[in-house]
Amino acid sequence: MEVLEIEGGKRLNGTIRVSGAKNSSVALIPASILSDEGAVTLLNVPEIKDTDSLTDILNYIGADVDRSTESMVIDSTNVTNKDIPEEFAKKLRASYYFMGAMLGKYKHAELYFPGGCSIGERPINLHLKGFEALGGVITNEGSKYIVDAKELKGAEIYLDIASVGATINIMLAAVKAEGTTTIENAAKEPEIVDVAMLLNSMGANIEGAGTSIIKIEGVKHLHGCSHEIIPDRIEAGTYMIIGAIAGNYLKIDNVIPKHLEALISTLEEMNVELDIGDDYVIVNKPDKYKPAVIKTLPYPGFPTDLQQPYSVLMTQADGDCKITETIWENRFMHVPHLNNMGANIEVDGMKSIIHGPTPLHGTKVEATDLRAGAAMVAAGIIADGKTTITNINHILRGYENIVEKLSDVGAVIRKVEVEE
DSSP, rough: OOEEEEEOOOOEEEEEOOBOOOOHHHHHHHGGEEEEEEEEEEESSSSSHHHHHHHHHHHHHHHHEEEEEEEEEETTTOOOOOOHHHHHTTOOOGGHHHHHHHHHHHEEEEEOOOOOOOOSOOOHHHHHHHHHHOOOOHHHHTTTTEEEEHHHHOOEOOOOSHHOOOOHHHHHHHHHHHHHHEEOOOOHHHHHHHHHHHHHHHOOOOBTBBBSEEEEESOOOOOOEEOOOBHHHHHHHHHHHHHHHHHEEEEEEEEGGGGGHHHHHHHHHOOOOOEEOOEEEEEESSSOOOOEEEEEEETTOOOOOHHHHHHHHHHTTSSSSEEEOOOOOTTTTTTHHHTTOEEEEEEEEEEEEEEEEOBEEEEEEEOOOHHHHHHHHHHHHSSBEEEEEEEEEHHHHHHHTTHHHHHHHEEEEEEEEEOO
């Protein structure tokens, strides 16, 4: 099996360029099949395991995919509407976007319950509620969902939770529905704006993306286009956190600072030195960290996806830090591994107290999920000695060329094949 080995204690200097957003890409790739004529060209596509898995699904359903460095050209002329095998669906959570896209294009979709990280209950009931409101009839065969509609008609849909996945999936299903669809309490994440921009470039009529109310006027025809994916705010945030604990003028390039305002505010509160430009952030490790309190919230609040890496920074604060997780109940699975490295973290339900500062020591740890893996990488960079991270497929699902990017700025990190 492959593991990551990190020799800690190195200061990082240089530039890390942020890749295209994972959470946009995994929705934009399925959205591309909605084109009735012409190919969709996606630029700034991250080369990660999740985009590989979605490419496998595209190939399976008959799309013609031309993939080169950071770009994909997707021609869906020969796509056929067939159920996506469980082996494909379980590789990643975002496989469920094919359900919305297939329903929007063919008024019929079949998909097995998707996979992804085990960070808590991740039901798709809000997605199904939206499909039903549009006219879909849903049947369940074990872990497989079938959605069938004689016709799709616009509807007013209220989301009980501002779910990113449900907001996007309903958009995909509604773009060709007859009439107007309104999504109330829609999620506001930048990735939703990115998806709306692609669909509008294809001929859709979507207003309000990025606000709590999205209106979609159904159209009969969508066409190909070219679209550049936004930078990955979570990748950018992860490297900013790593810069905060080990940076010596570490520049994070290809960043949209507005997407990271909550993180920037909290880093400044902890005394981290930041130089913020139009499309970059330069980070320096301070002499001393002030303690802080964070609470994860939907965008524009503090991102749940950065909570785990941020907890590593908090282990170095001069005093107690507190985290309240409000999104996923299993977001603290990394804590036992951090404690094994020397951290002093107490978890009580969906809250944790981090007693600091504590030096960290290299040992064998596990990437229990994608962002926990990022936390282990951050911890390994500041730990003394060697840290070995197992189950690294989680990390490779979401971080393009993480080994190369960190090596280029001075980290001693390598991917190694070891016997199980």
